[in-house]
Amino acid sequence: MEDKVVLITGGAGGIGQETAQLFLDNGAKVVLVDINKDALERAKASLNAEPDRVVVIGADVTNEEDVKNYVKQTVDAFGKIDVFFNNAGINGPFAQIKDLEKEKFEQILNINVTGVFLGLKHVIKQMEVQGYGSIINTASNAAYIGSAGMAGYIASKHAVAGITKTAALETASSGIRINAVAPAAIDTQMLADIQNNITPGEPEASGEAIKQGIPIGRFGAPKEVAQVVLFLASEHASFVTGSLYNVDGGMQAD
Template sequence: MEGKVVLITGGAGGIGQETAQLFLDNGAKVVLVDINEEALSNAKTSLNGNGDDILVVKANVTDEQDVQNYVKQTVDTYGKIDVFFNNAGINGPFASIKDLEKETFETILSINVTGVFLGLKHVIKQMESQGYGSIINTASNAAYIGSAGMAGYIASKHAVAGLTKTAALEAAGSGIRVNAVAPAAIDTQMLADIQNNITPGEPEASGEAIKQGIPVGRFGAPKEVAQVVLFLASDNASFVTGSLYNVDGGMQAD
């Protein structure tokens, strides 16, 4: 990754920061995009790297002008985009379909689907002008299954899987690879939010129940997702496109 430029949305989150650090450790320059300006500033401070190798951009991934701006700022600063980790997302509340508010459902889809779509749209344009690039979307084991109480999240991650495969086919002739990671039960704030949604005030109870459904018997670490992103971004995955890589402790195999 020496000298490569890596653009990461959801860059202030647990997986985003761990992935940024791993790329920095391997010689890359990173651009962190997030809607939370304070969290972005904290992320930049906490990352171990040369300040010139880290750019932060506040953006709403559902706003097309913001997306165009984070692409432009990356290219204006570093001249290219080698890798795009299209990672921003939310999980939403735990509620049955009959109780889920339409506005809440649309918000989840806006961030998790429209945000991914807009990132693909404008980064692919840049990568086509370069003649190369690697894109990794963040899907989930929710891309394969149903889950009572999580209609918005499940629907959105099924959509990310479809966008990944479609973008891979459309971009294959341009030297661009498009894949996705499909994490599950990764020890981040999002998982903590899910636990609190399932058992309000008693996250440990739902946490233990979740672990019982993981064959390896534990939660994953953000760095374990980052390592797969690094592989998919690298030339070691040069014949890999249109794939979803499970990072779930064996949950999909069970």
């Protein structure tokens, strides 16, 4: 990854930060995008890298002008986009469909689906000019299953799986590869929020229940997702496109 330029949305989150650090450790330059500007600055300060190798951009991934801007700023800063980790997403409230507010459902779809779509739309245009690039979307094991109380999240991640495959087919002849990681039970703030949604005030209770459904028997670490993203971004995955890579401790196999 020496001198490669890596653009990461959801860059202030646990997986985003770990992925940024891993790419930096492998010689890349990194652009972090997130809606939370204060969290972005904290993320930048926490990274072990020369300041001129990290750029942070505040943006709403559901706003097309913001998306155009983060693509333009990345190219203005570093001249290209070699890798795009299309990672921003939210979980949303834990509620059955009959109780789920329409506005909450739409919010989840807007960030998790429209945000991914807009990122693909404008990064693909840049990569077509370059004649190459690798894009990794963040799906989930929720792309394969149903889960009571999580209709918005489940629907959104099924959509990410579908748009990943479609985008891969549309760009296969353009030197662009598009894949997705499908994490589950990764030890991040999002998982903590899910636990607290399931058992309010007692996240440990639902946490133990979740672990019982993981064949490996523990939560995953953000770096374990980052390592799969690094592989998919690299030339080691040069014949891989349109794929979803599970990072779930064996949950999907069970």
